[in-house]
Amino acid sequence: MNDRKPSKPVRKNISATVKFFDEAKGFGFVSPADGSPDAFVHISVLQNTSYQELREGMQINCDLADGDRGQQVVAIHEPEEEEEVVVGADIEITGVVSTYVPEHKYGFVTPDGGGEDVFIHISMLERSEVNPEDIQLNTKVKCVVRPGVKGPIADSLEIL
Known part of the structure; x- marks a missing residue:
């Protein structure tokens, strides 16, 4: 039996605020608009959506269920039109891998033109169909980058 499946009824289409x-740890919490207690959200619920991250303050529609430790998000519905505007803020950069820690599944790219290092995560590498074993120090890469809560985050990566 899979312990992650909700055994209690699911509350559907609940508005919530992140x-x-x-992203590095793969979890967070949302505050449902109906006033119910905060709900745990695991990164795995993003897998079958167009979402690539959840930002603090972001409004989402989700399905909630009672888990062993309280409410949890079991599904996230596709973003509203206004979320599309954020995607347009992405930029493309080239740079080199300055840090990659395979056991923690993340690292950083230093842009060629200077600026803040860009966070890379194994889930993005998998989406980009890049073998994590090919990511080494000083590997030349091209990334599509978007703003994140703690700094720039790579949405996609290509080894040059």
């Missing part, structure tokens, strides 16, 4: 989400 309170916190740590």
Whole structure:
């Protein structure tokens, strides 16, 4: 039996605000608009959506169920039209991998033109069909980058 499946009824199409989400750790919490307690959200619920991150303050529509430790998000519905505008803020950069820690599944790219290092995560590498073993120090890459809560984050990566 899979312990992650909700055994209680699911509350569908609940509006919620993202309170916190740590992409590196893969989880966070949302605050439902109906006043119910905060709900845990795991990065795995993003897999079958167009969402690539959850930002603090972001409004989402989700399905909630009672888990062993309280409410949890079991599905996230596709973003509203206004979320499309944020995607347009992405930029493309080239740079080199300055840090990659395979056991923690993340690293950073230093842009060629200077500026803040760009966070890279194994889930993005998998979406980009890049083998994590090919990511080494000083590997030349091209990334599509978007703003994140703690700094720039790569949405896609290509080894040059």
